[in-house]
Amino acid sequence: MEYKHCGLKPWKSLKVKAYYTVMLERLSMESTLVKGFNVSFSRGKCLLNPSNVTVEAYKPGGFKKGVVEALALSFPPSKATYFRDWNAVTIKAFNRLIGVYESGKVTFCASGDEEVEKILDYVNHIIESTSNEIAEKGVPRVEDVESWSRLTPLDLYKHLPKTNCRECGEDTCIALAAKVLSGEKPLKDCKPLSKPENRRLLEEFRRRLGDKALKALGWE
Ligand code: SF4
Missing domain, CATH: 3.30.310.10 (TATA-Binding Protein)
Incomplete structure (x- = not known):
């Protein structure tokens, strides 16, 4: 070569x-x-x-x-x-x-x-x-970038359904949150998050960090 x-x-x-x-x-x-x-x-x-x-x-x-x-x-x-x-x-x-x-x-x-x-x-x-x-x-x-950089699994967990239903293949919601933040899994693996009863959680996240953050975490 x-x-x-x-x-x-x-x-x-x-x-x-x-x-x-x-x-x-x-x-x-x-x-x-x-x-x-x-x-x-x-x-x-x-x-x-x-x-x-x-x-x-x-x-x-x-x-x-x-x-x-x-x-x-x-x-x-x-x-x-x-x-x-x-x-x-x-x-x-x-x-x-x-x-x-x-x-x-x-x-x-x-x-x-x-x-x-x-x-x-x-x-x-x-x-x-x-x-x-x-x-x-x-x-x-810049402030948005810095708060994005500081996002922890616990922060993301607050916007998940917290039922530990395992539909995403993880034993707990916090485990999925950690994998989403490390880029190993997309947020869309949490199917219950798109259910009407959980729309509020998603909207809170969107208000806090914006559409771009959701996209970066694998929410289409
Ligand atoms: S699918 Fe969603 S609600 Fe169910 S355990 Fe995974 S993160 Fe939690």
């Missing part, structure tokens, strides 16, 4: 590894255009897999104001962490962390060209859909 951007291949021997180490050191000085980003590579910062490269990609002109906040609201709180001071969000996807900064910077670790392209495609996709949303609904409030 040809790795045309970052020169990465699985290491076949120490000699090959040494060769690619030199190549990567050279490549870290340069940048190349991938999926509309200026991309550069460096080594030694991917703690989970040290043979991967760190990718720093820059979108010329940066991202639309509010994109970072809108991204943080698009994922369950355990899948996205918002950093107000850095104007950035980290997203858990493809078994790694992807950092997105309003300045246009995107950082992640990757093993080769295919991964770099796949992840930048994904980033382009989520940025485009959040940018459209901002154009339609405006920039999200």
Whole structure:
């Protein structure tokens, strides 16, 4: 397989590894255009897999104001962490962390060209859909993003029917709440929540955190 951007291949021997180490050191000085980003590579910062490269990609002109906040609201709180001071969000996807900064910077670790392209495609996709949303609904409030980040299973539990009926496949409502917040299960698995007698619980949640939060938790 040809790795045309970052020169990465699985290491076949120490000699090959040494060769690619030199190549990567050279490549870290340069940048190349991938999926509309200026991309550069460096080594030694991917703690989970040290043979991967760190990718720093820059979108010329940066991202639309509010994109970072809108991204943080698009994922369950355990899948996205918002950093107000850095104007950035980290997203858990493809078994790694992807950092997105309003300045246009995107950082992640990757093993080769295919991964770099796949992840930048994904980033382009989520940025485009959040940018459209901002154009339609405006920039999200930082306060809403911060209260979303602090949402706990107990908070969500308050808006569930609390009958422990097990229809969702969990033994208790609090267990489903924890799985929904970790992104393991969608909220729509709680079928009783759509029954007329529980509409009040859902509406309270919607009033408190908005439609976007419900969607992020998997309520269609
Ligand atoms: S289906 Fe809903 S009400 Fe029933 S246990 Fe699961 S969360 Fe609770």
